[in-house]
Amino acid sequence: KLEDGLNIRDLLDLKDAFLGITEGRSEKISYLEFREACQTILGSTHEEQLKELYLQVDVAGEGHIDWDMFCSHLLRQFYEKDDKMKATKVPQWQRHRPIGSPHKETVQHIDILQNPKRYITISKEGMIGIWDMKMKMTNTLKVESGLVKSRNLWITSMAVLHNLSHKIAIASTSKEIMIYDLQSKKGTSCTCRIQGLPYAPLSLHYWSSQIESILCYGDVHGNVTAFLFDKTDSPNLFEPTSRPSSDSDGEDVTEVPYDKILAGHYEHVKVVTHRGHSGWTRKVMYAPHLDLIISCSTTSTNSLVLGMKEKNKTLMRTTSFNVPQGVNCFDYNPHMNIIATGDVDLMVRLWNLTSRNLSGCSEVT
Numbered sequence: 514k515l516e517d518g519l520n521i522r523d524l525l526d527l528k529d530a531f532l533g534i535t536e537g538r539s540e541k542i543s544y545l546e547f548r549e550a551c552q553t554i555l556g557s558t559h560e561e562q563l564k565e566l567y568l569q570v571d572v573a574g575e576g577h578i579d580w581d582m583f584c585s586h587l588l589r590q591f592y593e594k595d596d597k598m599k600a601t602k603v604p605q606w607q608r609h610r611p612i613g614s615p616h617k618e619t620v621q622h623i624d625i626l627q628n629p630k631r632y633i634t635i636s637k638e639g640m641i642g643i644w645d646m647k648m649k650m651t652n653t654l655k656v657e658s659g660l661v662k663s664r665n666l667w668i669t670s671m672a673v674l675h676n677l678s679h680k681i682a683i684a685s686t687s688k689e690i691m692i693y694d695l696q697s698k699k700g701t702s703c704t705c706r707i708q709g710l711p712y713a714p715l716s717l718h719y720w721s722s723q724i725e726s727i728l729c730y731g732d733v734h735g736n737v738t739a740f741l742f743d744k745t746d747s748p749n750l751f752e753p754t755s756r757p758s759s760d761s762d763g764e765d766v767t768e769v770p771y772d773k774i775l776a777g778h779y780e781h782v783k784v785v786t787h788r789g790h791s792g793w794t795r796k797v798m799y800a801p802h803l804d805l806i807i808s809c810s811t812t813s814t815n816s817l818v819l820g821m822k823e824k825n826k827t828l829m830r831t832t833s834f835n836v837p838q839g840v841n842c843f844d845y846n847p848h849m850n851i852i853a854t855g856d857v858d859l860m861v862r863l864w865n866l867t868s869r870n871l872s873g874c875s876e877v878t
Contacts, residue, residue: 516566523555527551527583530550530553531550531583534546540580541575541579544567547563548567570586612648613650614642615640615650615653616634616638616642617640618638618640619636620634621637621669621670622634624672626679626695628678631643631644632648633681635656635668635671635683636668637667637668637669638668639656639657639663640653640654640656641653641656641693643695656685656691658691659766660687666687667685667686667687668684669685669716670683671684672717672719672728673719674692674719674721674726674750675721676745677749677750678696678748679694679695680704681695682728683717684713684714684716684730685714686713687713688711688712688713689706689709690706690717691705691706692749692750703766704766704767705751705766705768705769706768707769707771708768709770709771709772711732711771712733712736713733714730714731715731715793715794716731716797716808717797718730718799722745722801723745724743724745725742725743726745727739727740727799728742729797731793731795731796731797734788735791735793735794735810736786737787737788737790737797737818737829738785739820739822739829740782740783740784741782741783741784741785741822742782743783744781747781785828786828787818787820787828787830789808789815789831790810790815790818791812792812792839793811794810795810795841795842796809796842796843798845800866802847803866805820805821806819806820807820807843809843810840811838813836813837813839814835815834816834816836816839816840816856817834817836817843817854818831818832818833834864836854836862837858838856839857840856840857841857845866850866851865851866852864852866
């Protein structure tokens with residue numbers, strides 16, 4: 514377009530031409546006057562381009578334009594061009610759309626399933642929702658516990674067992690961790706229950722490699738406990754030592770008493786633990802790069818704890834750090850080796866993690 518090639522000098526000359534032509538009479542000029550001024554200032558220009566530009570300025574078809582009308586047209590053109598450029602460089606978020614949810618209570622955890630990729634959510638009352646990548650609901654499931662009635666069930670956390678096809682671990686205040694198979698022969702069912710935990714689990718985390726896997730949890734007594742599995746080629750974390758019981762749908766359920774795990778009844782499972790917190794353990798995470806378990810609590814002492822496994826010992830060695838009013842949540846970046854904590858005092862703190870210790874802290878308001 515002709516106007517795209519105009520610079521500041523051209524615009525100043527055109528303004529002087531407009532004012533010079535209209536001096537002593539009406540402030541508007543005709544097309545012939547406009548064409549003569551443009552050809553004088555801009556040199557040889559195509560008649561079609563000049564005519565097109567003039568008609569775009571003279572939107573009312575009056576046959577005359579003034580300098581203000583010409584500037585308004587240029588501004589509109591530049592704004593449109595700028596919007597188009599921004600649309601190609603800056604993410605343009607679509608307006609939010611309401612999505613129906615099966616959850617009636619607080620959503621406790623959101624995760625992602627693989628093969629195929631799907632989102633999975635779980636809420637306090639035990640409702641599981643499975644969504645496709647466009648947030649369309651594909652399936653729902655109600656968690657049931659063999660220990661409490663449905664109305665008394667309180668789900669606290671969930672972890673996806675990525676190396677075990679379509680299995681998830683669910684923690685509840687009934688002092689148990691349930692393993693659910695999302696694609697069992699009869700749809701979705703509980704396949705294993707770890708029962709008789711000393712305290713109610715609040716948070717879960719699962720990690721696996723080709724040779725080992727770890728399921729860790731934090732509880733309401735400030736403990737952090739980790740189940741260490743040295744066998745990963747089995748479809749089940751706990752191999753049954755006796756005939757499994759059956760749930761209400763007729764599916765086999767392996768009941769795993771916690772005290773039998775401690776007693777060594779499961780040869781491929783070992784338990785390590787520590788009580789690093791004086792309050793509820795809000796979150797746990799295993800960091801494989803440094804072979805330690807990170808946990809947090811909303812207490813001013815022992816707010817952030819690093820638990821280190823030691824060979825042939827069931828009690829982990831800990832290093833703790835204090836944060837005013839405690840830590841609500843955290844995340845760990847293995848590439849930068851940094852922990853980011855979201856704290857009760859409305860601060861975000863970044864911790865440099867070096868050689869299994871936190872070497873420093875930067876606060877972000």
